[in-house]
Amino acid sequence: MGLAGRDEGEKGFEMIVPKYHIKKNDLVMVINGKEKGKSGRVLKVHPGKEKVLIEKINFVKRHARPHGKQRQGGILEKEAPLHISNVMLLCEKCNKPIRIGHRVLEDGKKARFCRKCGELLDK
Numbered sequence: 221m222g223l224a225g226r227d228e229g230e231k232g233f234e235m236i237v238p239k240y241h242i243k244k245n246d247l248v249m250v251i252n253g254k255e256k257g258k259s260g261r262v263l264k265v266h267p268g269k270e271k272v273l274i275e276k277i278n279f280v281k282r283h284a285r286p287h288g289k290q291r292q293g294g295i296l297e298k299e300a301p302l303h304i305s306n307v308m309l310l311c312e313k314c315n316k317p318i319r320i321g322h323r324v325l326e327d328g329k330k331a332r333f334c335r336k337c338g339e340l341l342d343k
């Protein structure tokens with residue numbers, strides 16, 4: 221199954237809006253753009269901007285000007301945030317981007333789980 225690079229293929233997406241299900245430290249895969257197919261841990265979620273920063277993904281080179289005594293000039297490489305719609309949660313067990321479900325655990329906590337293999341993503 222190829223991952224469609226565009227949104228048109230996602231009409232059967234039920235009520236799941238991926239952007240609400242991604243949290244810091246989640247393992248995600250990029251499904252769009254130049255980093256498509258790469259995966260990494262979420263370092264930061266910017267809920268207001270709907271962006272996520274992912275470890276070692278989407279490096280951008282920045283020309284840093286010498287800035288007082290803080291640092292020297294040169295080229296810095298840094299992760300840049302991606303739009304949250306370009307990433308999907310990755311199940312470590314399936315090793316694939318997945319659709320998730322929600323389940324209420326015995327202690328009343330809500331947990332997300334992989335709808336493919338049933339693996340809980342919130343432990």
Ligand SMILES: [Zn+2]
Pocket residue numbers: 311312313314315318334335336337338339
């Ligand atoms: Zn799974």
